Amino acid sequence: MRRFKRTLVAAALTTTVIAGTAGWATGNQQQAVTGPPPGTTAWRTDQVLHRDLPDPASAGPATVARFFASLSEAQRQELAARHPLVVGNLDGAPVALRYQANRWAISAEEAGERARAADSSQAPYQRQAAADRAERYRKLLAPGRQILAFDPRGRGQLAEVYGDLAAARHTAVVVPGSDIDLGSFDRDRDPYGTPAGMARSLRAELARQAPGTPTAVIAWAGYTTPVGLGLDAATGRLAQAGAPRLDRFLGGLAATGTPAPAVFCHSYGSVVCGLAAHTLDRAEAGDLVVLGSPGVRAESAAGLHTRARVWAVRRDHGDWIGDIPHVEILGLGHGADPTAEDFGARPVSSAGAHGHTGYFAPGTESLHNFARITLGAYGAVSTG
Template identity: 70%
Template sequence: MRRFKRTLAAVALATTVMAGTAGWAVGGEQTVVTGPPAGAAAAWRADGSLHRPLPDPATASPAGVARFFATLDDRQQQELAARHPLIVGNFDGAPLPLRYAANRRAVGAERDLQRARAADPALPAHERERAGERAGRCARLLAPGRQILAFDPRGRGRLAEVHGDLAAARRTAVVVPGSDIDLDSFDRTKDHYGTPAGMARSLLAETARQAPGTPTAVIAWAGYTTPVGVGLDAATGRLAESGAEQLDRFLSGLAALAPAAPPALFCHSYGSVLCGLAVHGLDGSEVADLVVLGSPGMRADSAADLHTGARIWATRRNGADWIGKVPNVRLFGLGHGADPTSAGFGARTVPSDGSHGHSDYFTPGTASLRSFAAITLGTPAGARQPRTAHRRTPGKPIGEDRSAIYRDGHDRPR
C-alpha cells in the first residue's frame, strides 16, 4: 500500500511538472489535426483532368504516391500543384521540388488570408492582431531559400522544413520537437535552440564543420499536434500516438525517395514519447539511429522493448534539465515510463557537457551537439555502449551488441 501511494504521488507530480520545450503554464486539451483538409481532399478527388482517379491522400502509400507522380510529365505535375497546393505540398512520396513549390503557394495563400483578416474592421481587435502576427510568420516562411516540405494552417499550424539539399544528401537527420511547438513557435527567436528550426540549423552547421565534404540535410519536422504547457496532454500518450502515425508516414515518404542512407531521428522531450511509438517494429531501413534528449520516457521499459533495428541513444544534462525531476512512472495512462538514460534501459549514452537546461542540447559548443552531428554522419567516436550487460539489440545474441561499434569508438557505417 505504501508503494502504491508513492506511485500515485509520483503520477500527481508528473502531471504538474511535465511539459515540453518552453513554459510552465497550465495547458488545455488540444484538438488533434490529422489527415488532409476536407475541402482540399474533396477537390482533389473530384479532379478529372488526367482522366483517371488520383491517389487518395488519406489512404495512398508514399511508395504508391511516388509511382503515380513518376507517370506524369512536368506540366501535369505543376498543374496539379497549382490547383491543389495543400494536397501536393503534404503528399509524402511526391517529388521534393514539387512539394516545395506547392507549399510556397499554400503559405502565400495563408499569408494573404491573414492579412485580409488583420485589416477587417468587423473583427475584434485581438483577432486582427493575431491575424497580423500569423501573416508575418507566413511571410518569413516565404523568404528566399526556405524549403517548406509540409504546411497545414489548420488549428495551431503544422509544418516541416528542409535545411540543406535533401535530394543530394548522403546523410540525413530529422528533428522532432516536444510541447508548445506550432506555426507560431517553429522558428521563434526566443529559446532559439529549443525550436525545431533552430535545432536543425545548428545540427546542419555542425555536420558541415565536422565533415565539410559530406552532403547532409536536416529536416525540422513539426508535423503533429503538440501539448501546450502542463496538463494531461503532456502527461499522457494521446497526442504522441496520433503523431506517431503521422511520423511513420513521413518516414515512409523519405524512404520512397531512395536516400543514400536512412536518417537519424532526434527527438526532444515529449517528442521522444512520440518517437518511441513511431519506431516500434521498424527494421532500421527507415531510421538508422534514434536519439532522445531531455526525455520523460518512451512508453517502453527498455530499448529492447522498442523492437526496432534502429540504434537507440539517450542524453540528459543531470542537475540542469528539469525533466529529470519528472518521475519515471506509468500508471492509469499517466506518465511515460522508464528513464531512457538509466543503466537498465540499455540505450547508448551521449555526453551533454556544456548544455545548461532543457532546450540547450543543440547549442553550438556543447558535447551533445558534437555527438549529434557525429551520429548523423555515422562517426560517433565519443558515444558509449549501453551500460547494462543483459540488454541486447533485438535479433542478436547476448554479447554481440558491440558489432556496430569499431574498436576506435566509431559507429560502423550502414
C-alpha cells in the same frame, strides 16, 4: 513487496505532479490534427488527368512516389497548382514539387490573412491576430526557405529542410516536444528549444565535422504538441495521434530516395518517437536518439521493437525533466527512464549542455555527438 511500494510512491508522486505542485496544471487540452491534408475532398474528385489520384488517407508513400514518377513534369505542376495543400503535404511526392506547392499554399494563406486584417467589420483583436499570422507566413516565404510540409489547421504544422535533401549523403530529422507550432517553430527566444534552431545548429556542426560532405537536416513539427505541462504532456494521447504522422513522413523520405535519417527526439517528441518506433525500418530511420526524455512508453530499448539503433542522451543536472517520475500508471507518465543503464539504450554524453533546451547549443558535447551519429561515426560518440 519492495517493488509494490516503489510503485505506490511513484503513483503518489505522479498524482502530486499532475495536481500542479510542479507546474503541470498550467497546460490546455489540445485537439489533435489528424487525417489527410486540407483540400483532400477536391483532390479525390479531380479527373483532370482522366484517372484517379492516390487517396491521401490510404495510399502509402511508395504508392504516391510511383504515381508521381508516372507523370510528366507539366502534369505534376498542374496538380500542385490546383491542389497545393495536398501536394505540399503528400508524403512520397517529389521533394522539389512539395517545396513549390507549399510556397503557393503559404502565399494563399498570407493573402487571406491580409484581407482579414484589413476588414473593418472584424474586431480589433481579430484583425491584429490576422496581421500576425500574415507576417508569420511572409517570413516563411523568404528566399531560400524549403518548406516540406505546411498545414494551417489548428495551431499550424510545419516541416523545413536545411541543406540540399536531394544531394545529401547523411540526413537527420528533429522531432520537438511541447509548445511547438507554427508560431514558435523558429522563435528568437530560446532558439535551441525550437525545431528550427536545433536543425540549424546540427547542420552547422555537420558542416564543421564533415566539410564538403552533402548533408541535410529536417525540422519536423508535424503533430499537435502539448501546450504547457498539463495532462496532455503527462499522457500519450497526442503522441499516439502524432506517431502515425511521423511514420508516414519518414516513409515519404524513404520513398523519394532520402538516406535513412538519424531521428532526434526531444522531450515529449521522444514519446512520439517511442510510439512510432515499432513501425520504422532501417530505410526510414537508422538511429533514434532521445534527449530530455520523460520516457518513450516502453520499459526497455528492446521493448521499442525497432531495427533502428536507440540512443539516450545523458541529462544535464539542470534539466527539470529529471524531476518527473519515470512511471506509467493509469495512462499517466511515460514509463522507464531511457537514460537508465538497465533500459539498454546506447548512452550519449551531453557535457556542456545546460537545462532542458541546451542539448543542441554550439560547443556542447551532445551536439558534437549528434553530428557523429548522423555521419555514422559511431565509434567517436562519447558516452560521458
